[in-house]
Amino acid sequence: MTHALPVTLDDVHDAAARLKGVAHRTPVLRSRTLDSLVGAEVFVKCENFQRIGAFKFRGAYNAVSRLTQEQLARGIAAYSSGNHAQAAALAARELGGTAVIVMPEDTPRSKLEATAGYGAEIVTYDRYTGDRVAIGEALAAERGLTLIPPYEHPHVIAGQGTAALELIEDVEDLDALLVPVGGGGLIAGCATAAKGLLPRIRMIGVEPEAGDDTKRSLEAGERVSIPIPRTIADGQAAEIPGELTFSINRHLVDGIALVSEDDIRAAMRFAFERMKIVIEPSGATPLAALLSGRVTGLPRRVGVIVSGGNVDARRFAELCGS
Structure with missing residues (x-):
């Protein structure tokens, strides 16, 4: 079957x-x-x-590259422990958009700094008490952003x-x-x-x-x-x-x-x-x-x-x- x-x-x-x-x-x-x-x-x-x-750049770029110019202009949102954050931020920058990324407070500093270096706005949360999906969805709805999840x-x-x-x-x-x-x-x-x-x-x-x-x-x-x-x-x-x-x-x-x-x-x-x-x-x-x-x-x-x-x-x- x-x-x-x-x-x-x-x-x-x-x-x-x-x-x-x-x-x-x-x-x-x-x-x-x-x-x-x-x-x-x-x-x-x-x-x-x-x-x-x-590897995360592969999926993020494939998804972001399919957005309309209007969607890119409004920007994207993503949530990630680090690698998808950097990937989404870089993909948005490469394609002329902006990114807001939800990241855990305890994300390794190198990943936080790299994500910010690609021009993203970072919003942090406590991974053990917060719900990153809910935070990301609320941010996207509030600001009119397109949400690019890390795997779903x-x-x-x-x-x-x-x-x-x-x-x-x-x-x-x-x-x-x-x-x-x-x-x-x-x-x-x-x-x-x-x-x-x-x-x-x-x-x-x-x-x-x-x-x-x-x-x-x-x-x-x-x-x-x-x-x-x-x-x-x-x-x-x-x-x-x-x-x-x-x-x-x-x-x-x-x-x-x-x-x-x-x-x-x-x-x-x-x-x-x-x-x-x-x-x-x-x-x-x-x-x-x-x-x-x-x-x-x-x-x-x-x-x-x-x-x-x-x-x-x-x-x-x-x-x-x-």
């Missing part, structure tokens, strides 16, 4: 056409040491080299899927793809692209142990809410999967691996010391799942989406220093 899903492979291809020459086509890195440790050929798609330092939007999801599209174009015959899961937009887009091109590919999401809402939801067959996670992977501190993203992921994702905080730190150190790249905690979770043996029965050729690299030097040293 086939299911009519809200985002298609054609949508991802259309997003790729819009992003051509605007988003970076990020590199795919290899490491013989990694292959040896994992027991598979691993292909690492480095979205830490994407504009704003994370078909154009955002399709844009994120272009990361997997590029990886599959660059690397033949992938058997599995590991993707970080927060709200679920990246894996929803990547699974749409990957399963559309390689129907037998194994799609594996990765969450921090403290934030296993998608794993619980997939096992329950419905969206499950958990207490707001306290994890170093701030980009994955989701309490419930998105409704739209879950409607896709429940059909296309084959399983979820969980990683510990120590697993994440070890993966960040490995990437820095052996692969010479800086990745943020959320971006490190798929690598952490491989290095810690959290994925059983690994096939021969495995793709990994490293979702971002937005961690400042002091925070990196705090997390990974000896």
